[in-house]
Amino acid sequence: MSTARRPLVAGNWKMHKTGAEARAFCAELAQSLTADPAVDVAVCPPFTALEATAQALAGSPVRVLAQNVHESASGAHTSEISAGMIVGTGAHGTLIGHSECRAAGDTDEQVVLRVRAALDAGLMVVLCVGESRALREAGDTESWLSSQIRSALGTVDAAEQDRLVVAYEPIWAIGTGCTATPEIAQAACAHVRTVASERINADLLRVLYGGSVSAGNAAELMAQPDVDGVLVGGSSLGPASFAQIVDAAT
Numbered sequence: 570m571s572t573a574r575r576p577l578v579a580g581n582w583k584m585h586k587t588g589a590e591a592r593a594f595c596a597e598l599a600q601s602l603t604a605d606p607a608v609d610v611a612v613c614p615p616f617t618a619l620e621a622t623a624q625a626l627a628g629s630p631v632r633v634l635a636q637n638v639h640e641s642a643s644g645a646h647t648s649e650i651s652a653g654m655i656v657g658t659g660a661h662g663t664l665i666g667h668s669e670c671r672a673a674g675d676t677d678e679q680v681v682l683r684v685r686a687a688l689d690a691g692l693m694v695v696l697c698v699g700e701s702r703a704l705r706e707a708g709d710t711e712s713w714l715s716s717q718i719r720s721a722l723g724t725v726d727a728a729e730q731d732r733l734v735v736a737y738e739p740i741w742a743i744g745t746g747c748t749a750t751p752e753i754a755q756a757a758c759a760h761v762r763t764v765a766s767e768r769i770n771a772d773l774l775r776v777l778y779g780g781s782v783s784a785g786n787a788a789e790l791m792a793q794p795d796v797d798g799v800l801v802g803g804s805s806l807g808p809a810s811f812a813q814i815v816d817a818a819t
Contacts, residue, residue, distance in 0.1 A: 574775050576791065576818045577734060577798035579611040579695060580805025581636065581664065581779075586614060588621035594808055595625035601812035606630060608798065608818040611695075612805065613664055616650055623659030634695060635663040637670050640682035652690035662693025662732070666721060668740045677720045685724045688732060695734045695800065696721050697779070698761065702741035710757065715764045722768045730769040735761050735776050736800040742780030744802060748790075754778040755793035762795055784813035791818050 586594065591614050602610065611632040614622040623633045635658075639649035655663055665687065666680040675683075680696075687694045698717040700710045718735070725733060737757045742749050749757070758776040765771040778790050779800030790796055798818060805811045 574773065574797045576608040577611065577775055577777060578608055578787075578801065578811075578815045578818050579613060579634065579736075579777070579798070580801045580811050581613040581667070582615060582618075582806060583636070583669075583802065584615055585806055586618050588618045591618040591622045592625045595622060595629075595631075597808035598631070598812065599626075599629060601808055602631070602815060606815060606819070608815060610815055611662075619655070619660050620658040627659065632662065632693065633658075633660040634693065635660055636667065637675075638663045638665060638683050638687050638692075640679055640686050642686070652686045652692055655687075655692060656690055660692075662695065663687050664695045664697060664736075666717070667697045668699055668738060668743060677717065680717075680721050681723050684721050688725065688729050691732075693732045693734070695736050695777070697736045697738050697800070699738040699740050699743075699780075705739065705741065711760050714757065714760055718761060718764045719767070722765060725768060727769045730774060733769070733774065735765065735774065736779050737761050737776060738779035738800060744781070746781050748781040748783075748786055749778070751789050751793050751796075754790055754796055758793070758795040758797075782814065784810055784817065787814045788817040 611634050613634045613636050635655045638652050639646055642651050665683045700713045704713050761776050762771045765774050775797040777798045777800045778796050782799045782801045783804045
C-alpha cells in the first residue's frame with residue numbers, strides 16, 4: 570500500500586449480531602486495539618445493530634458504516650433505510666453496491682443515486698465493485714470494473730473524494746475461501762485506480778481488497794502498492810481475529 574494513503578480495515582458483519590452482541594463485540598475490540606491505531610478501522614453492522622454499535626464506539630477511532638442505503642430521502646420503500654436515518658443512528662457512512670445487494674436487485678442506476686444521496690448527507694461511502702468467475706474466465710474483468718466505476722462515480726467530484734473509498738471484491742472470492750492472489754488483487758486495484766482517475770485524483774483514493782480475507786493473508790495482500798486496506802467478511806465477526814487483521818495493516 571502507498572504511504573501517501575492511510576490504510577483502512579473494514580469489517581462487514583452481514584446478517585450477524587444483535588444489538589447486545591454488537592455491544593459485547595465493541596467492548597472486546599476496544600481492549601484489543603491501541604488507543605490510536607496506525608490505520609483507520611470500521612465495522613459495518615446490520616441496520617438493527619447500527620445505533621447500538623455507534624453508541625458503543627462513540628469517542629473511539631473506529632468508524633461505523635451501514636451495509637447499504639436507499640437513494641430516496643423518504644417514501645413508500647418498505648424495508649429500506651435512508652441516508653438521513655443512517656446519520657440519525659450516529660453512524661459515519663455506508664457500503665454501497667456490495668455484490669450480495671446487487672444480486673438481490675440493486676442496479677447500477679440505483680448505485681449511482683445512492684452514492685450521491687450518501688455523499689449529500691455527509692456520509693462516507695465504500696463503493697463495492699467486482700466481477701463474477703464467468704467474467705474473469707472470459708477475460709472481461711477490466712471492462713466490467715470500468716463500467717461499474719464510471720457509472721457509480723458519475724456525479725462525484727474531487728472535492729468529495731476524501732469521503733470515498735472503493736472496495737474491489739471479486740464475487741468468486743466472497744465467502745468461498747478462494748482468495749485472489751496478491752498479484753490478482755494488485756492488478757485489479759490498480760485498474761480501479763486508473764479508471765477512477767478519469768473523475769477524481771486517484772492518487773489519493775483508497776482502494777481496498779475484499780474476498781475471504783483472513784489474518785493469514787491480510788498482510789501479503791496489503792503489501793501490494795495499490796491495495797490500501799481490506800474489507801473483511803467472516804473474519805471480522807470475532808474481535809480477536811479482526812484485531813489481528815488490523816495489526817497486519819500496520
